[in-house]
Amino acid sequence: MLESCQNAQERWGGVHKLIDRWLLERNELITAYYALSADPEAFAEKSTPLQEFCGSLVDYVSAGHFEIYEQLTNEAKAFKNQRGLELADTIYPRIDxxxxxxxxxxxxxxxxxxxxxxxxxxxxxxxxxxxxxxxxIEVLHNAHKEQIEAEV
Incomplete structure (x- = not known):
């Protein structure tokens, strides 16, 4: 998972500051996940690693639903990216x-x-x-790239 997160940051790191921050939150979530999975005592009620993981989990999920997905949908609409909008309609229910x-x-x-x-x-x-x-992210990024190249 961590390698996948790093790859995502490399591919889309500069696309949008909001996505940059979200990918950093993803990395924090993954780090907290691994820390918790490596500590058998961590599932004791209200342990610090458990609280850190749950905090990162809620932050990440909230950012996705209340910031990122809306931004991605707005970008797809702005760039008239029908493929992106159709993909979102397919993917969002599973994410939910x-x-x-x-x-x-x-x-x-x-x-x-x-x-x-x-x-x-x-x-x-x-x-x-x-x-x-x-x-x-990839579908929306590629759509932007293609449109910008076409305008140049």
């Missing part, structure tokens, strides 16, 4: 399902019911989400 599962995990932790078994499921969900998000 993943978001619900991630936030349900956070809620369990808030209630002191966080268990390692549920945490293990998150790795696959996060990986899938990152791939879906990267796909959205």
């Amino acid at each position: 399902v993943i978001t619900e599962k991630l936030l349900a995990f956070n809620d369990l932790c808030d209630e002191g019911k966080c268990v390692a078994e549920k945490f293990k499921e998150l790795g696959g969900l996060l990986h899938e989400r990152f791939e879906l998000e990267d796909c959205l």
Whole structure:
């Protein structure tokens, strides 16, 4: 996951400051995930690694839904990127399902019911989400690049 995050930063790092910040938040989330997965004692109620992970998780998910996805959709509309809009219509529902599962995990932790078994499921969900998000960014980035080149 960490390598995938670094690749995304290299490909789209300068596209938009909002995306830059979000990719840094993704990196923090991945780091917190690995720190938590390496510490069997971390699932004790309200442990610091668990709190850090849950905080990063909620920050990342919130930024995606309340900032990034809106920005990506607006850019697709501005550039009349029908392919990007159709892709978003296909991908966003799956991201929403993943978001619900991630936030349900956070809620369990808030209630002191966080268990390692549920945490293990998150790795696959996060990986899938990152791939879906990267796909959205790539389609929109390539559309911008093509249009700018055509105008030159």
